[in-house]
Amino acid sequence: MTSQLLKGINVLEIAEVWAGPFGCSLMGDLGADVIKVESYPRKSETRNAGDPKLDPRVAEGEGPIYERINTHHHGNRNKRNLALDIRTPEGREVLTRLIKWGDILVESFSAGTIDRLGYGWDTVREINERITMLSLAGWGQEGPYLGRIMFGVGFDAMAGHSLIRGYQNGTPEEMIPILHSDATVPLTWIVAVLGSLIERERSGKGSYIDLAQIEDLAWQFPGIISEWKMNNRVASPVANSDPSIVPHGCYKSAGEDSWINIAAETDSQWESLVTMMGHSEWAELKHPWSSIIGRIDSRADINSHINQFTKDYDSFDLADKLQAQGIIAAPVLSPPDPLMSPQLHDRNWFQIIDHPYIPERLLGGFLWKIEPDPPSWDQRAALVGENNDEILMQLGFSSDDILQMRKKEVIGDSYDEATR
Amino acid sequence: MTQPLNGLKIIEIGGTVSVSAAGKKFSDFGANVIKIEPPSVSDVRKIAPFPDDIFHIDKGAVHLAFDTSKRSIVIDHLTNSGKEIIQRLGKDADLIIMDIPVTEAQDLINIFKDGDNLLTNVVTITPHGMTGPYKDRVENDLTLFGWSTRSHRHSIAGREPLRYGPYAGVVQIGSTAAAVGMAAVWSKRNEGMNRLVDVSGVEALMGNVDSGFFLWAVNGALQPRSAGQSSGLYPSGAYKCKDGYMLFSAGRDPVYSRLCNAIGRPDLATDKRFTDPEEKPKNFEIFKKILEDWLATRTKYEAFDELQEQGVMCCPVLDASELENDPQSVYRKSYITRNQDGIGDITIAGPPFRMNGLYSDAWESKPAPNLSEHTTEILQEHGYGTQEIIALFRAGVTT
Numbered sequence: 001m002t003s004q005l006l007k008g009i010n011v012l013e014i015a016e017v018w019a020g021p022f023g024c025s026l027m028g029d030l031g032a033d034v035i036k037v038e039s040y041p042r043k044s045e046t047r048n049a050g051d052p053k054l055d056p057r058v059a060e061g062e063g064p065i066y067e068r069i070n071t072h073h074h075g076n077r078n079k080r081n082l083a084l085d086i087r088t089p090e091g092r093e094v095l096t097r098l099i100k101w102g103d104i105l106v107e108s109f110s111a112g113t114i115d116r117l118g119y120g121w122d123t124v125r126e127i128n129e130r131i132t133m134l135s136l137a138g139w140g141q142e143g144p145y146l147g148r149i150m151f152g153v154g155f156d157a158m159a160g161h162s163l164i165r166g167y168q169n170g171t172p173e174e175m176i177p178i179l180h181s182d183a184t185v186p187l188t189w190i191v192a193v194l195g196s197l198i199e200r201e202r203s204g205k206g207s208y209i210d211l212a213q214i215e216d217l218a219w220q221f222p223g224i225i226s227e228w229k230m231n232n233r234v235a236s237p238v239a240n241s242d243p244s245i246v247p248h249g250c251y252k253s254a255g256e257d258s259w260i261n262i263a264a265e266t267d268s269q270w271e272s273l274v275t276m277m278g279h280s281e282w283a284e285l286k287h288p289w290s291s292i293i294g295r296i297d298s299r300a301d302i303n304s305h306i307n308q309f310t311k312d313y314d315s316f317d318l319a320d321k322l323q324a325q326g327i328i329a330a331p332v333l334s335p336p337d338p339l340m341s342p343q344l345h346d347r348n349w350f351q352i353i354d355h356p357y358i359p360e361r362l363l364g365g366f367l368w369k370i371e372p373d374p375p376s377w378d379q380r381a382a383l384v385g386e387n388n389d390e391i392l393m394q395l396g397f398s399s400d401d402i403l404q405m406r407k408k409e410v411i412g413d414s415y416d417e418a419t420r
Numbered sequence: 421m422t423q424p425l426n427g428l429k430i431i432e433i434g435g436t437v438s439v440s441a442a443g444k445k446f447s448d449f450g451a452n453v454i455k456i457e458p459p460s461v462s463d464v465r466k467i468a469p470f471p472d473d474i475f476h477i478d479k480g481a482v483h484l485a486f487d488t489s490k491r492s493i494v495i496d497h498l499t500n501s502g503k504e505i506i507q508r509l510g511k512d513a514d515l516i517i518m519d520i521p522v523t524e525a526q527d528l529i530n531i532f533k534d535g536d537n538l539l540t541n542v543v544t545i546t547p548h549g550m551t552g553p554y555k556d557r558v559e560n561d562l563t564l565f566g567w568s569t570r571s572h573r574h575s576i577a578g579r580e581p582l583r584y585g586p587y588a589g590v591v592q593i594g595s596t597a598a599a600v601g602m603a604a605v606w607s608k609r610n611e612g613m614n615r616l617v618d619v620s621g622v623e624a625l626m627g628n629v630d631s632g633f634f635l636w637a638v639n640g641a642l643q644p645r646s647a648g649q650s651s652g653l654y655p656s657g658a659y660k661c662k663d664g665y666m667l668f669s670a671g672r673d674p675v676y677s678r679l680c681n682a683i684g685r686p687d688l689a690t691d692k693r694f695t696d697p698e699e700k701p702k703n704f705e706i707f708k709k710i711l712e713d714w715l716a717t718r719t720k721y722e723a724f725d726e727l728q729e730q731g732v733m734c735c736p737v738l739d740a741s742e743l744e745n746d747p748q749s750v751y752r753k754s755y756i757t758r759n760q761d762g763i764g765d766i767t768i769a770g771p772p773f774r775m776n777g778l779y780s781d782a783w784e785s786k787p788a789p790n791l792s793e794h795t796t797e798i799l800q801e802h803g804y805g806t807q808e809i810i811a812l813f814r815a816g817v818t819t
Binding site: 004005006007008018022026030046050054057058059060066068070071073074075127139140142143144146148149150151153154155157158159160161162163164165166167172173174175176177178179180182183184186188189190191192194195196197198199200201207208209210212214216217218219220221222223224225226227228230231233234237238239240242243244248249250251252257259260261262263265267297313323326327328329330331332333334336337338341342343346347349358359361362363364365366367368369370371372373377395417 | 421424425428441444445447449462467468469470471472473476481482484485486538548549551552553554555557558559560562563564565566567568569570571572573574575576577578579580581582583584585586587588591592595596597598599600602603604605606607609610611615616617618619620623624626627628629630631632633634635636637638639640641642643644645646647648649656657658659660664665667669672697728731733734735736737738739740742743744746747749750751752754755766767768769770771772773774775777
């Protein structure tokens with residue numbers, strides 16, 4: 001059984017992609033009962049793929065493609081699945097009962113959509129005054145951009161972050177899309193919704209939380225706005241360097257596309273590093289590089305020497321050697337490399353999941369360890385509609401009601417068989 | 421005004437960027453957050469920029485932004501006298517979050533234990549966790565990010581992997597600690613049970629949703645590194661317009677068709693050169709020229725308005741000078757200006773979420789504290805007498 005910190009909290013998810021669903025999985029990791037209301041008969045965004053032979057997101061196997069896509073698995077563990085068409089009268093009745101059941105409703109439609117569907121905050125709190133509703137539209141629920149649509153990569157660009165992320169002297173055309181809001185927004189909204197439940201202890205009522213993903217990105221890089229406001233400068237990319245620390249960078253190691261990150265933040269770490277490089281004289285007082293000022297003045301030369309030193313070493317081996325001398329150093333891992341980490345194996349971080357349509361593989365583990373009740377992967381990413389009957393019966397629907405809903409495709413457990 | 425976390429008492433220990441980011445999630449919403457700083461000066465106070473580029477221990481931008489609404493006390497947690505103070509401060513705390521080396525963290529955990537019984541919630545933040553062969557390794561923002569597999573994704577093939585930006589990794593690790601810490605607080609209020617939570621920086625980053633490992637692990641296939649404009653599923657990436665760049669995520673239908681309509685070329689929506697998966701990559705340059713010709717006559721905000729009106733997923737790429745004046749930021753007061761003693765007006769991001777209509781002008785965030793500003797006040801609150809406080813100062817336990 002997984003952690004029990006949030007035992008007794010019912011979470012209702014009507015959300016797509018990651019910022020909503022992944023946070024709901026984290027709530028599930030912590031013991032909440034999470035029901036994912038999955039779009040039906042239209043597939044969720046994370047279940048869409050192209051030709052499985054061409055799309056690297058699709059795992060090998062025989063089952064439906066939409067059950068084998070990695071982007072869906074990563075963000076849907078530890079929850080139950082109800083595939084429901086909420087635009088039908090029957091679907092609306094189911095959703096109404098779920099709202100009565102829930103402590104927290106998470107929705108991630110573009111602003112205004114949930115209102116048009118008839119489940120704006122005023123309606124939701126009329127159904128259940130104790131529920132908290134979280135809306136995750138990228139630009140929030142009010143303002144001139146109401147209803148505009150974009151993925152997280154766009155919020156990153158509009159928050160000013162994209163232009164400081166790339167290579168030094170790079171161009172925006174080289175911009176590398178990232179999904180930082182998907183990774184960090186859930187961590188904020190968990191604090192927000194649990195805060196609202198504490199507030200509910202006082203007021204007896206749930207809250208409405210408007211989390212604009214772009215605003216959650218804004219606080220994370222205070223240097224961007226401050227550099228402009230304090231010093232009238234537009235921050236530019238520093239890549240892997242640090243203006244105040246040399247060396248501080250990513251260096252080539254032996255093997256194709258193999259790299260190692262190294263930093264010497266103190267004179268002592270510098271001395272250890274150059275001793276390993278066979279140049280202990282660079283740390284002697286008479287040498288200009290023995291001081292941080294001298295090192296900053298010679299950043300390019302020093303980086304060149306370190307690259308010469310690292311290029312013949314295996315990144316893991318060299319990191320071990322440097323760490324043994326107290327130097328900040330780590331291999332830059334490519335996606336398969338974590339399996340080589342003795343640390344992660346020692347901590348039993350990897351998880352093996354039994355899933356009917358994807359091969360048995362070691363998957364990534366949890367964001368934290370907890371004593372005395374550690375998290376566990378009790379429920380793999382559920383198949384579409386896998387828990388339809390169980391959830392509907394829990395809500396008081398009869399077997400005949402469920403049969404009728406299935407006939408009308410209000411619910412379903414196969415996108416391939418949907419006729420609408 | 422009552423804020424949602426009024427009444428919570430949170431102790432943060434370590435002075436790092438991670439623990440400061442974690443504490444901010446509580447202090448900005450009404451919790452009583454006591455920031456215990458080391459005598460050696462908190463890392464978070466050392467980070468530029470500083471006003472007019474002049475270093476000052478109380479004026480670093482990251483400190484000013486992340487330590488809002490906290491109180492600062494300096495305690496040497498390595499001394500027995502310091503541990504005694506921390507024990508007294510933490511006795512009735514809802515949560516203690518610490519980011520210090522493993523052996524030091526274990527020492528402090530022990531003072532909050534009565535046998536096997538944990539007396540309060542404790543979250544530790546360490547690079548690799550409290551156990552395992554790497555537990556004593558020294559890492560920083562750069563190396564932690566490299567571990568996470570995300571640097572590798574964030575790169576152009578053949579060139580060095582990149583972190584997302586300075587401190588992105590350690591801020592995320594702090595946010596991770598805050599999320600699980602808040603869950604521990606909730607559980608304690610409901611069931612009276614305390615938790616010991618071990619947040620490994622590597623696991624917090626690698627286990628999150630944009631980890632390259634996780635995506636690889638499901639199917640064993642390496643994802644292509646998608647730097648720059650995609651030539652396969654376009655338009656995706658940044659395209660030049662009259663005064664800057666527009667970012668697109670419009671390669672799939674129905675958004676692609678909407679784009680074609682919006683730029684006055686509905687024929688492109690059914691043109692096999694751009695819809696056939698095998699033909700589309702061969703004709704990227706043709707499409708790119710069509711789109712850039714259209715963009716060349718429009719500013720990024722004009723393009724943003726026109727294209728979003730048609731449901732096209734796109735937005736302008738902004739730099740720091742443009743953030744405050746973006747119409748949405750102005751409307752929502754996404755950035756706020758506050759008076760900070762010794763500096764004057766400073767600008768920081770507003771609240772990351774709005775609860776029940778609580779907007780920036782009503783948000784009760786207070787300025788970040790000067791170093792040790794509240795040492796005497798906090799010690800007095802916890803029962804220390806005047807002579808005791810002087811003795812602690814004389815012994816170098818506080819400053």
